[in-house]
Amino acid sequence: MDLEYTLKHIGTASHQAVEYLSERANLEKIGKITAISVATYYVANKLYDAFLGPLGSVPGPLYAKFIEVPKIFLDIPRGTSFQMFRDFHDKYGPIVRLGPKTIAVSDKDLIRDVLVTEDLPKGPLYKVFQGHGKLSVFSATDKEWHKRRRRVVAPAFSVKYLKSLEPFMRDVTLNLINKIDRTIDGDHGDDNVGQVDIWTLFKSFSLDVLGETAFGTSFDMINDNAHFIPKAINDEMRNGAISAYYPLLSKIFLKGGGKMNPKIDEFLRGVIEARINETEKREDILQILIETKEADEQDDRLNADAIMGETALFLIAGSETISNTLGFTVINLLRTPEVLAKLYAELDQVHLEEGQSVFDHDQIKNLTYLNAVLYESMRINTAAGSALPRITTGPTKLANLTLEKDTVVMTNLYHIHTDKRYWPSPYEFKPERWIPEEQDNFEVNDLDAFFGFSAGSRNCIGKNFALQEMRLCLASLLKNFEITPIAAEMEQAKELRTYITMTIASHTFDCKSCKLGHLFRILIIQRTEPTLRVRNIIMCACNKVLYFSDLTEILLSVLSSKLIEIRAYKAIVCILE
Numbered sequence: 001m002d003l004e005y006t007l008k009h010i011g012t013a014s015h016q017a018v019e020y021l022s023e024r025a026n027l028e029k030i031g032k033i034t035a036i037s038v039a040t041y042y043v044a045n046k047l048y049d050a051f052l053g054p055l056g057s058v059p060g061p062l063y064a065k066f067i068e069v070p071k072i073f074l075d076i077p078r079g080t081s082f083q084m085f086r087d088f089h090d091k092y093g094p095i096v097r098l099g100p101k102t103i104a105v106s107d108k109d110l111i112r113d114v115l116v117t118e119d120l121p122k123g124p125l126y127k128v129f130q131g132h133g134k135l136s137v138f139s140a141t142d143k144e145w146h147k148r149r150r151r152v153v154a155p156a157f158s159v160k161y162l163k164s165l166e167p168f169m170r171d172v173t174l175n176l177i178n179k180i181d182r183t184i185d186g187d188h189g190d191d192n193v194g195q196v197d198i199w200t201l202f203k204s205f206s207l208d209v210l211g212e213t214a215f216g217t218s219f220d221m222i223n224d225n226a227h228f229i230p231k232a233i234n235d236e237m238r239n240g241a242i243s244a245y246y247p248l249l250s251k252i253f254l255k256g257g258g259k260m261n262p263k264i265d266e267f268l269r270g271v272i273e274a275r276i277n278e279t280e281k282r283e284d285i286l287q288i289l290i291e292t293k294e295a296d297e298q299d300d301r302l303n304a305d306a307i308m309g310e311t312a313l314f315l316i317a318g319s320e321t322i323s324n325t326l327g328f329t330v331i332n333l334l335r336t337p338e339v340l341a342k343l344y345a346e347l348d349q350v351h352l353e354e355g356q357s358v359f360d361h362d363q364i365k366n367l368t369y370l371n372a373v374l375y376e377s378m379r380i381n382t383a384a385g386s387a388l389p390r391i392t393t394g395p396t397k398l399a400n401l402t403l404e405k406d407t408v409v410m411t412n413l414y415h416i417h418t419d420k421r422y423w424p425s426p427y428e429f430k431p432e433r434w435i436p437e438e439q440d441n442f443e444v445n446d447l448d449a450f451f452g453f454s455a456g457s458r459n460c461i462g463k464n465f466a467l468q469e470m471r472l473c474l475a476s477l478l479k480n481f482e483i484t485p486i487a488a489e490m491e492q493a494k495e496l497r498t499y500i501t502m503t504i505a506s507h508t509f510d511c512k513s514c515k516l517g518h519l520f521r522i523l524i525i526q527r528t529e530p531t532l533r534v535r536n537i538i539m540c541a542c543n544k545v546l547y548f549s550d551l552t553e554i555l556l557s558v559l560s561s562k563l564i565e566i567r568a569y570k571a572i573v574c575i576l577e
């Protein structure tokens with residue numbers, strides 16, 4: 001009876017509802033009410049997230065409460081957003097809100113928490129590097145997948161294996177030296193002096209090293225700058241990025257509908273097949289990747305596609321990082337003649353054999369000042385200058401915040417490397433910071449605030465490879481040539497950009513280069529109480545860059561000025577007041 005009664009009432013109510021809804025005016029009213037309710041709910045939610053949610057108290061520009069700042073600004077072609085993000089930290093502090101669910105951190109403990117303790121996975125931005133679905137140790141976002149792949153690839157970068165890679169690096173360094181030699185010979189204006197675009201040469205140099213070590217072939221970019229692979233892989237990455245963001249548009253506007261360039265595929269398959277059929281094994285990175293086919297577990301065996309994905313990413317991760325660091329190091333050295341002189345003095349203590357132009361890595365790997373110069377350059381011109389994005393996978397505690405799942409946390413390496421809390425006079429190029437005995441007592445630097453190679457499970461797998469290559473190149477270059485600045489180039493090099501890696505806006509940088517062995521080097525030291533300060537370097541055989549053309553002139557100048565001490569490296573004098 002109850003059931004009958006209930007059914008009857010449901011029937012009546014339904015009938016009334018249908019009647020009510022069948023009136024158009026009522027339908028419209030309901031539509032409006034629903035729309036307003038949804039909009040109110042949406043706005044209330046946004047306002048709650050903006051002001052009262054877990055990130056409500058995090059300082060930042062007001063608009064960042066509602067829109068993703070990195071999305072709008074990271075892509076701007078001007079490449080200057082890294083300065084804007086640095087300024088945000090200067091203004092708002094070590095934690096800044098950059099979007100409804102995005103924050104940036106610049107504090108050494110917080111960065112360590114994100115990268116090491118919490119070990120947050122890479123954020124969605126890395127899809128840009130997964131061009132055409134190719135995952136690699138660099139681009140993977142899944143932690144388990146990454147762990148397995150990193151274990152498989154790691155032997156190619158072990159300290160032990162780096163020894164096998166050294167001959168390739170030394171050969172390419174010799175090519176670089178020969179190329180500069182030829183440029184000087186072809187520059188008929190001055191005796192033994194030439195003008196070289198060192199920025200472009202370093203770029204070719206780093207590509208050639210990767211060609212030899214990861215692709216098992218010479219790109220010979222130093223000599224003719226024409227091999228198609230580096231450019232094709234760069235285009236591939238760019239197209240991959242566009243396809244990830246705009247799948248439909250890329251099909252319409254990109255050449256080949258955004259599909260992978262078949263020439264890369266053909267080239268790499270050819271190299272891999274040839275290698276498999278070779279009887280004598282070449283000890284390089286490619287060999288290690290190919291030999292994974294013998295691995296016990298199926299998942300650890302890399303097929304041609306996987307090898308291609310990895311090597312292509314090495315080219316992206318390991319060429320500009322190195323070449324730009326070398327380029328910035330030369331620029332920084334030219335800006336600070338006293339540092340350059342000190343580095344020359346250190347290298348003067350290490351001798352090359354007759355006919356040897358390139359150092360053995362063992363000869364230089366422990367040179368204190370050389371290493372300090374490279375680290376100081378990586379600090380001040382952070383290769384990964386745009387922050388590294390990570391994402392939370394569940395509620396995560398960070399400082400006094402509890403972040404919700406899917407919150408993006410950017411670790412701002414450029415800011416932390418130029419933060420005066422850790423680095424006094426942060427924009428000064430002072431390699432002494434890295435040598436504890438040489439730090440000023442009242443200017444203590446905190447070396448734990450350096451993350452140039454990142455940290456934790458996603459740190460740079462190529463760190464030792466990079467340091468070995470950069471030491472060999474820089475030390476050998478300076479052992480063979482005296483470098484001097486060109487004023488206009490120095491001025492131009494002040495303009496910086498960061499797209500993926502930090503670079504100079506002009507993408508070229510010329511300096512003068514003079515063959516050593518044709519000159520003697522003189523260091524003038526001016527006594528400025530309470531310390532001695534190196535004043536200048538003078539090169540006596542490079543006519544154009546001479547401040548003094550002969551010894552008499554130097555002596556006269558010394559007598560008439562406040563200079564009281566001269567030290568000469570290849571010859572001459574030590575004059576005291």
Ligand code: HEM
Pocket residue numbers: 137138139150313314317318319321322325378383384388451452453454457458459460461462463465466
């Ligand atoms: C001065 C030289 C270099 C610097 C400053 C540098 C810096 C970095 C940084 C900051 C990261 C972390 C990137 C991120 O989390 O998004 C990284 C990762 C990586 N780097 Fe380097 N790198 C250098 C050279 C190289 C070289 C020469 C190679 C390879 C030949 C290389 C291969 C990689 C790879 C594969 C990763 C990803 C590692 C992973 O996620 O497990 N890097 N590097």
